[in-house]
């Protein structure tokens with residue numbers, strides 16, 4: 307891995323982006339997921355605060371458009387974590403298909419990216435919704451025939467407390483940079499006894515970092531918190547939060563952990579979780595800032 311030469315930050319902007327164009331006009335509503343409320347893809351199609359959406363930075367958008375890297379998460383000390391854009395933009399591979407085989411019922415893919423898992427599930431006639439804070443990722447998923455919503459996992463979501471399976475794949479355990487808060491949020495989203503499938507770092511690591519998306523050629527987004535967890539660390543955090551281990555495996559050089567939610571609902575959620583009011587947005591303006599910490 308070579309050290310990349312970086313210039314100053316670019317402020318991400320939603321203005322006139324191809325992703326925005328792709329999403330306009332949106333279909334009036336997504337088909338209803340059985341047992342789940344209808345989701346209006348048109349709502350919130352523009353970010354309330356573009357600078358709070360670090361994955362909307364141009365390098366990520368550009369990489370999704372071309373389907374190619376190089377793309378990295380870059381720490382301020384120059385440490386680079388390569389992001390596998392080519393694999394994310396390809397069809398689900400054998401390791402992905404093993405994840406999909408284990409999914410149960412209605413599936414929520416958190417941080418779905420360009421949507422290979424959501425679209426593979428849809429092609430199998432299974433119920434799946436992707437959510438992502440990148441317009442380009444959501445547009446890509448919808449274009450491939452998957453259902454996706456431009457929304458942070460920490461914002462109100464359809465079907466809270468009723469999803470049978472939730473996915474945190476390709477390092478998405480790192481979302482928000484606070485595994486406790488993310489696990490707690492996943493517990494709220496899943497049905498009691500629901501299944502969480504998470505991809506972990508294939509080494510024993512448990513770290514919180516400040517990173518930004520960078521292409522290694524000078525373009526970069528804004529800093530945001532991220533976490534990297536190996537299976538032992540995720541198991542430790544999950545057990546403490548009341549999750550039950552439900553299997554771990556490796557495939558294609560990647561490692562995965564399945565966890566079961568508590569059997570009783572742990573959600574303290576608003577009765578109408580699908581209605582996003584302006585006051586709710588104001589209280590939680592940053593998608594990468596968890597609603598509540600433990």
Ligand SMILES: C[S@@+](CC[C@H](N)C(=O)[O-])C[C@H]1O[C@@H](n2cnc3c(N)ncnc32)[C@H](O)[C@@H]1O
Nearest residue numbers: 361394417418419420438439440458459476593
């Ligand atoms: C490491 S990439 C994973 C890509 C993806 N799983 C795929 O198949 O291509 C992280 C993804 O999570 C999304 N993301 C980051 N923070 C998020 C949040 N708070 N809520 C929802 N998605 C988020 C990013 O926009 C990005 O698409």
